[in-house]
Amino acid sequence: MVMIETSGGLGLGGPELQDVLHAAALAPSLHNSQPWRFRVTADGIELHADPERRPRVADPSGREMRLACGAALFNLRLALTGHGVRPLVTVLPNPLEPDLVAVVRRGGGRPPTPAERRLLAAMPHRHTNRRPFTADPVANPARHALRRAALDEGAWLDLVTDPATRAALSHLARRAHERQIADPGFVAELERWTARERGHADGVPLSAAGPVPWPNAAWVMRDFSAGSGPDHGYEADPLIAVLSVHGDGLHEEIRAGQAMQRVLLTATAHGLATSFLSQLVEVPDVREHMRRLISGARPPQVVLRIGHGWPVPGTPRRPLSELLVDADDPTREDPS
Structure with a gap:
């Protein structure tokens, strides 16, 4: 089991951070390649693209990889809001580190709105449905x-x-x-x-x-x-x-x-x-x-x-241990 230290900057404990990261990793990606990694710092959470997991023939420019990372960023924002944190997001904060997609810090506190609560409730049930739909129109x-x-x-x-x-x-x-x-x-x-x-x-x-x-x-x-x-x-x-x-x-x-x-x-x-x-x-x-x-x-x-379709099973997700960048990696620069 992965142990995540408390992030003082976000004001969240280890179990809450783990919940947030699991939520971020539920995002969709091309062929369910899951091309993202996370780094928990004293100030917040970094979201990194993982180019090694990009399907290079279908996505030669990395555009769909970045779409997937954007989806993970939205889930990350939404999950933090569910824990009462107003996320402060900096996208592409370091030109020298192009795979660093975003840094998310605490921008204060606020409870989620009713609309955000509905999206949070939908998050674990969102699955790509590759099966036929019914003929019923979308209202x-x-x-x-x-x-x-x-x-x-x-x-x-x-x-x-x-x-x-x-x-x-x-x-x-x-x-x-x-x-x-x-x-x-x-x-x-x-x-x-x-x-x-x-x-x-x-x-x-x-x-x-x-x-x-x-x-x-x-x-x-x-x-x-x-x-x-x-x-x-x-x-x-x-x-x-x-x-x-x-x-x-x-x-x-x-x-x-x-x-x-x-x-x-x-x-x-x-x-x-x-x-x-x-x-x-x-x-x-x-x-x-x-x-x-x-x-x-x-x-x-x-x-x-x-x-409109029938419920379908979700696709598997990589364990959190594979998604974490070592916060103590001496080769990493502080993007701030």
Whole structure:
């Protein structure tokens, strides 16, 4: 069992800090790669990216790694708020240490709001749902809440409802998917991270992989089961949402990750299921085409499939002992 010393700066004891770090590590990541580490200091908590865990073929620039770290940062903020701490966040505090994503310190104390309590309650229940959804539409109040969640983090969530735009986006998704699966390196990487048997603390296990997608589906899905899942069709008309921020760049990608996680937790709080159409943002020319199709100026960061689904098991999480950077490491510089 990992023992974490009290952080005097945050005003939290070891068990509370452990709870906060466990919450941060529940964030989503590409292929459940969990590309993050944490360092507890006397002043607060550092969040580091872990480039060694980045799927390099699907994510050559590290953009999706930074989205995942942004999602972990949002969970970290929310969990601290649940313990009565108002988090004071500095993003990318040290230009000489690009993998140091953020430092979180105590900015005072305040209790969580009712809305934050709902998101906290949703956190352990948020799982990527790679299975088919029902045909039930997403109600307007939930749609409004999802858009509001993105705005609260300085992002936009475009809900793609126009039939012609949806058809064009579906075509782009298929183009991106076909290009990726024609790349032997991409396929080999996907196989390394997915369809895993029990005993792994990362990746996508067979229990969470979903069925083998039909090749002629309106919204092409990845096969996370290595062909071993049941043969099953997907819904033809899910809610498709495109999350974007002002631009590209490290700060904006971390902002997008935080907005993504607030949207995902809001969806969970409303009883909705979510998964990703990541091929649309992983193939550069397709992503650029989608930008012109959806938002004009803002580059898309995340594409979500949202609807009503049945509960699914979560993916495994690495033990806390693997996530901690040694606070006494003499090679580490103080970012302050």
